[in-house]
Amino acid sequence: MQQELEVGLIANIATGEVQTASADIPIATTCTTDVIDVTDRVGDIVADAGIVEGFALVSAPHTTCAVIVNEAEPGFLEDFKRALEAIAPQSHEYAHNDAPHAEEFEAPNGYAHVRAAFLSSHSTLLPVRNGKLALGRWQRIFFVGRAR
Amino acid sequence: MQQELEVGLIANIATGEVQTASADIPIATTCTTDVIDVTDRVGDIVADAGIVEGFALVSAPHTTCAVIVNEAEPGFLEDFKRALEAIAPQSHEYAHNDAPHAEEFEAPNGYAHVRAAFLSSHSTLLPVRNGKLALGRWQRIFFVGRAR
Amino acid sequence: MQQELEVGLIANIATGEVQTASADIPIATTCTTDVIDVTDRVGDIVADAGIVEGFALVSAPHTTCAVIVNEAEPGFLEDFKRALEAIAPQSHEYAHNDAPHAEEFEAPNGYAHVRAAFLSSHSTLLPVRNGKLALGRWQRIFFVGRAR
Numbered sequence: 416m417q418q419e420l421e422v423g424l425i426a427n428i429a430t431g432e433v434q435t436a437s438a439d440i441p442i443a444t445t446c447t448t449d450v451i452d453v454t455d456r457v458g459d460i461v462a463d464a465g466i467v468e469g470f471a472l473v474s475a476p477h478t479t480c481a482v483i484v485n486e487a488e489p490g491f492l493e494d495f496k497r498a499l500e501a502i503a504p505q506s507h508e509y510a511h512n513d514a515p516h517a518e519e520f521e522a523p524n525g526y527a528h529v530r531a532a533f534l535s536s537h538s539t540l541l542p543v544r545n546g547k548l549a550l551g552r553w554q555r556i557f558f559v560g561r562a563r
Numbered sequence: 564m565q566q567e568l569e570v571g572l573i574a575n576i577a578t579g580e581v582q583t584a585s586a587d588i589p590i591a592t593t594c595t596t597d598v599i600d601v602t603d604r605v606g607d608i609v610a611d612a613g614i615v616e617g618f619a620l621v622s623a624p625h626t627t628c629a630v631i632v633n634e635a636e637p638g639f640l641e642d643f644k645r646a647l648e649a650i651a652p653q654s655h656e657y658a659h660n661d662a663p664h665a666e667e668f669e670a671p672n673g674y675a676h677v678r679a680a681f682l683s684s685h686s687t688l689l690p691v692r693n694g695k696l697a698l699g700r701w702q703r704i705f706f707v708g709r710a711r
Numbered sequence: 712m713q714q715e716l717e718v719g720l721i722a723n724i725a726t727g728e729v730q731t732a733s734a735d736i737p738i739a740t741t742c743t744t745d746v747i748d749v750t751d752r753v754g755d756i757v758a759d760a761g762i763v764e765g766f767a768l769v770s771a772p773h774t775t776c777a778v779i780v781n782e783a784e785p786g787f788l789e790d791f792k793r794a795l796e797a798i799a800p801q802s803h804e805y806a807h808n809d810a811p812h813a814e815e816f817e818a819p820n821g822y823a824h825v826r827a828a829f830l831s832s833h834s835t836l837l838p839v840r841n842g843k844l845a846l847g848r849w850q851r852i853f854f855v856g857r858a859r
Contacts, residue, residue, distance in 0.1 A: 421690055421697065423617075423618060423690040425573060425581070425617065425618060425721060426731065427730070427731050432581075433581045433721070433728075433729045433730065433731065434575070434581065435574065435575050435581065435616045435617050435618075437616065437690065437692060468731050468733065469721065469731050470719060470721060470731075470768060472618060472688055472690060474688075474689070474690055475699075476697070476698065476699025476700075476702060477699050477701075477702075478632070478633045478634040478699065478701045478702055481831065483828055483831050484774070484833045485774045485824060485827060485828050486774040486807075486824060488807055488810050489806070489810070490805065490806030490807035490808070490809060490810040490821065491805075491806070491807040491810070491821065491824045491825075491828075493806040493807075494805045494806050494807050494821050494824065494825050495824070495825060495828050498798075498799060498825045498828075498829065502646075502650075502798075502829075503646060509638065509639075509642045510637070510638030510639070510641040510642050511634075511636055511638035511639040511641075511642050512638070513638060514636050514637070514638040514639070525638065525639065525642050528633060528634060528636075528639045528642065528643070529639075529642050529643060529646045531633060532631055532633050532639075532643050532646070532682075533646065533650075533681070533682070533829070534828075534829070534831045535629065535631050535682045535683060535684035535687075535831060536684070536831040536832070537632045537687070537702070538687070538688055538689070538690075539833070539834070540688055540768055540770075540834055540836055541770070541834070542717055542719040542733065542768060542770055542834075544733060549717065549772070550772065551771075551772025551773050551774065552772075553773075553774045554772060554773075554774055554833070569838055569845065571766060571838045573721060573729070573765065573766060580729075581729045582723070582729065583722065583723050583729065583764050583765050583766075585764065585838065585840065620766060620836055620838060622836075622837070622838055623847075624845070624846065624847025624848075624850060625847050625849075625850075626780070626781045626782040626847065626849045626850055650794075650798075651794060657786065657787075657790045658785070658786035658787070658789040658790050659782075659784055659786035659787040659789075659790050660786070661786060662784050662785070662786040662787075673786070673787065673790050676781060676782060676787045676790065676791070677787075677790050677791060677794045679781060680779055680781050680787075680791050680794070680830075681794065681798075681829070681830070683777065683779050683830045683831060683832040683835075684832070685780045685835070685850070686835070686836055686837070686838075688836055
């Protein structure tokens with residue numbers, strides 16, 4: 416399934432002026448709960464923008480997805496997926512699963528809406544300093560999504 | 564109960580300059596858990612501001628509320644309210660319910676503080692492109708609050 | 712344990728120009744789950760910056776921490792810590808606890824990663840109006856962290 420992330424920048428550029436800019440990152444999701452590291456792609460957009468200091472907004476224009484910041488450690492990713500499953504199990508009944516859908520086949524995704532609402536993080540804002548994403552040593556940016 | 568949302572903008576306006584602006588949206592909550600679609604009112608503020616590209620911050624100056632982005636589908640709203648009730652049931656005991664309150668009658672709202680803390684979304688930041696909120700096809704902005 | 716918060720500002724300054732600025736706040740965590748009120752220190756940075764109107768981003772460059780906004784009421788803080796413990800108990804098994812760590816002793820902190828991922832709030836963005844953080848009457852900014 417093709418999804419996307421939007422990256423918006425607001426920053427001092429080299430001339431000393433504050434400017435805005437934006438770019439998109441295509442994301443291919445392949446499984447029920449995908450947690451995809453997008454840090455390098457966001458970092459490339461920041462680097463290309465010629466920023467001195469400012470902010471980068473990474474946002475997902477989807478209602479079953481989230482953008483989180485955490486460590487790229489396989490054990491954590493496993494713990495996180497298990498905890499999401501405990502909060503809103505995929506096999507439960509959801510009223511949203513019975514909603515009429517306008518135009519195309521959609522697998523029941525009530526669980527994914529509830530998870531996205533709990534994470535409550537359709538976007539995340541990161542500082543940019545000295546032309547680079549100012550991430551902590553272990554911080555990575557993840558797109559949390561799902562294949563249809 | 565009267566509550567409010569603040570909308571802050573930072574954006575390139577038509578002259579090419581970056582500027583900030585802000586406006587308030589009054590909200591009337593009527594039941595224990597209100598989830599109110601405020602997308603059109605935020606969109607009107609963005610449209611009136613003459614923005615070209617930038618960001619809109621939608622924030623709630625309350626400690627028992629949240630601002631989330633999800634789908635305006637009644638089944639989802641039902642699922643979401645049920646999930647909030649499972650995370651922090653209204654009928655449970657909360658230490659906050661016994662706190663002294665300075666000046667006015669307040670119904671026990673410990674559950675609402677815990678829910679707001681978990682959603683951890685007193686504000687949400689949205690991209691603005693081409694003079695409009697850059698929302699995904701199904702994305703709507705909701706104020707999650709409660710009547711006193 | 713020494714941790715830190717970053718405060719980034721983007722705002723109209725007195726000359727009418729939009730500018731960015733940033734500063735750091737050192738944080739000393741002392742117990743397993745620390746919830747530390749940093750409002751005054753963020754407010755001082757905003758006041759020192761000579762801002763008229765804009766935004767302040769308070770962000771934690773750590774993967775086991777969060778920044779939340781809620782009420783500085785001891786009962787709520789107790790309720791919140793209890794709810795975090797229910798969501799991701801410290802004594803549970805976490806795959807992350809068995810991960811190899813590069814260079815230094817680290818206590819098992821899988822629970823803290825999962826909590827941080829759920830809160831999904833490594834940063835929070837606040838409006839600034841009339842030179843001050845535009846917080847609601849009961850809103851305070853908390854760093855949620857842990858000692859190693």
